[in-house]
Amino acid sequence: MELVIGDVQKRFGAVEALRGVSLTVPSGEFFAILGPSGAGKTTLLRIIAGIEKPDGGRILIGGRDLNDLPVRARDTAMVFQTFALYPHLSTFENLAYPLREAKVPREDIKRRVAEVAEMLRLTHTLARKPSTLSGGEQQRCAIGRALIRRPKLLLLDEPLTNLDAKLRHDTRAEFKRLHRELRTTTIVYATPDQLEALSMGARVGVLRQGRITQVDTPSALYETPDDDFVASLVGDPPINLVPGTLRESGGGRSIDLPFLGLDASPWRGALGGFPAGTKLTVGLRPQAIWPAVAAEAGPRFPARVYLTEPLGDVTILDIVAGGDTRLRMVLPQEQAYRIAVDDAIECAVDPDQICLFAQETGTSIRRTAMGARAEAAA
């Protein structure tokens, strides 16, 4: 079912939890909401679920206003961040509850509970109360209870946080497969974890302090973030954000970083409206920096290795450049093993992977330029 959210606002006393959120999620999409703790993810999901009233704005589910839909006709299920299992009921009864409330015949309930329990590996826990289940089992029970009704809209609030790394990976894959099988089920998945959001969402909406700042595909979020917040949220390890200044020098323009002068010509168009002296924030992905090879052309700078974090296949290097600018870079193991702490190295940067933001607003200059062009056209 298609989900349309129009200018939804919600405040709790002095806290503005949502400040005008608008979104459209087409039928059957896996949509991820990515936002740090306190961004308003839970509040937004609760409003979509119809258990919290927004102060303003509207929600359309399948083209119909949420307020006009009785709970049963909404076909919405939610996995709560706290699981919210019924503590006095066994796993079986927890899974069966939505079916019982929908007056499904007894035999069908038995069959469907067995199916769901089988799928989520809960069969051995069916007779037990939630308090005796492990964190992962409780989580799967909560997921099962949401899935058993075969909802048209499935809301997931950080459903993987309580799982260990391996189970989390498995369940992530499971969710994707499930979504493919359910086909018509629209999924809204809230998480503070960029890896989960990017790996599962067909599109990702970034929520920051009650506002959606960007809605895009995972690769667009990564490559062309709208602002420095999105840039710092997406990608692992996090992007390096370095202050820079726009300079007029002889024939062309350049961007002065503490450790490097960058030729600004690749961004000529986007930077056109900015006067010399403009303060910028320059985003360098850790993946876009590497130890320079002798013959290599392009920008390069000297640095000192501050510390190394070997992660098995790759190593994260913390380097110091231009006095006291700390940068992170990622190297495959076979390149990293020769580098030790306190080594002096020469680094190269890929200009194509650099993102530029206006320092004052944090907005990407690409976006600012697009806005200016749109204004000029209007």
Added chain:
Amino acid sequence: MSKRDIRAVGIAGWGRTLGAAIISLIYFFPVLFIILTAFKTRQDALAWPMKFIFAPTLSNFVSVFFRTSVEGGDAEATGFGLYFFNSVFIGGTSVLLALIIGTAAAYGFSRFPLRGNDTYLFMILTTRMMPPIIAIIPIFVLFRIFGLSGTYVGIIALYTAFNLPFSVWMVKSFFDDLDRDIEDAARMDGSGEWRVFKKICLPQVYAGLAATFVFAVILTWNEFVFALMLTSPETRTVPAQIVRTIGGSMGVDWGLMSALETLFIIPVVLVTFALQNQLLRGVTFGTIRR
């Protein structure tokens, strides 16, 4: 308990157990004294030093219900059968009523707060802030006017009213402690408000209801002042009759009194033991995660 825990109990543990046993005995001694006396003959009961070993007799228990007032005369029913029935009936009914009304009110206060909710709750509590004796004259007059004196309806209504504040406050605290997400989950699963209450909230506070029930039963079971003033010979409860039994021309009959008291505490002990598990969970509600 793992092996290590058992070892850890060790000598200090035994000492503690012994200490606990001694303290319990001190607390329990008056009750033990009463129970022993209940099985003693008049001579044994008055013997000093106190006898722990004696030939037990049931005659005191018989005379609770049938008594010969004149030496060698016919045994007469004392009416205690009726008074025990009254105590159980009046106490049970009023506590149950208070619990039912109190639970409904507590749920309302907890989940559907009104403007000035706390004020209402405070007002409910104020009715328990003064000693009940202060209210006895107005209540006595009211009962007279409405013809409630000496009736079951009257005394049950009164006890219900007196148990209500306690029930409301206690049960509300149990509802307050519940995780609201669970109710929201039930709403999403298609439950209406009534089903949320009945199927989700109520079962989670059963232990708390049991604890409230036991406390209210104990309070009501022992109530004396109103029972004395407002019951008739037909609706009299045990405490109101005990006081009439104490005196008498032959001095205090300790054996009889003790037998009476022994019988009197049995129902409360039974209720408490029957609900023991719930009671423990109820009073520790919130401190221990379920």
